[in-house]
Amino acid sequence: MDLLNIYSSYPNIRSKFDRNGRKARFQGTTKTDFLGWQLETRELLNKLLGLHKLESCPLNAEVVETVFLEGQIKREKILIQTEPGVTISAFLLIPQNKSKEEKACFIAPCGHLGGGKYAVAGALEIPGIQEKIQQFQYDYGLKLAKLGHVVLCPDARGFGESREGFSELKNLEQKENQKIFYECSCYQLSHMATAMGQTLAGMQVHDLMRMVDYLENRKEFNLENLGCIGFSGGGMQTLYLAALDSRIKQVFLSGYFYGFGDSLLIRNGNCNCNYIPGLLESLDCGDVGCLIAPRPIVIQSCLEDHLNGPRGIVNVEEQVNILRNSYQMFGIPQAVIFDVCSGPHSFHQEQIEKLLDNLQQQIMDKGSKSE
């Protein structure tokens, strides 16, 4: 028998993306044009994510556990209702040794393979989490709390305690083998959502908006410079939340900023929860990022991250340039801080203090300019 040939559809799909993609990108010339574009495009993104299909409800928030980590950080476990019958569990990390100046509060969404909030909050009581924290420097929530920030680390639907399809048997198995804890069900949930005209990313962003509501309701924390920080799938949630919710004032996005053509149309190992129906016809990643302007943002990318696609970091730089052009409209291209790290897909904490200071400085500079 002759060898089989491979008749790929990719060139056809890519050609359509190159010819017809990014229809809704910014094409004006002035700052007024840009501000109008942001309003229209937020509405479009809202619709593409299916956010209008999510239902409101009382938060019914309840603190179910309080522990003290090394005597320095109070960790509350909180249950919050985000849609009727949907409960999201979150860890709220509150530093006990507050410095003189109150530091900004952060929301820290989670990505794949970290047991949801457990890796982000550095919850070592779950076996297997330590390994994931080491592999991806995943405990950025805990790191920020150690630096004096109040940090809310929620599960996302499909991760941690918000996984689907864990039958009684699976729950028993989980007690035996807690490594199951960092498996995800975003794949299945994303299929269900798509069939209902919704998206998993939209559900996750809706839940994060409810987390901001919760922090506001507590009235204990200064949310003036509220930040959002996320890695990988947590970076995706950070991108969409900050694009749509103006209550987020500063952004730290790691391992999720690249041209969708190279990264989502080619098999780079992306989970289906990254795919928003119709998005690529309208916007590329950098265009979504433009909805965050002029709020200061760190984009952290690794040179050997396979998710960057076959052209590597060039596929990130192109999107950062799209983003910088929009900040140029406000005269502050420096408010886009591009942190390129070595190695594969991972968060990097080595320079985190400097990067957070840089974000804070950008906020202060902006404040002093508008006075």
Ligand SMILES: [Zn+2]
């Ligand atoms: Zn996924």
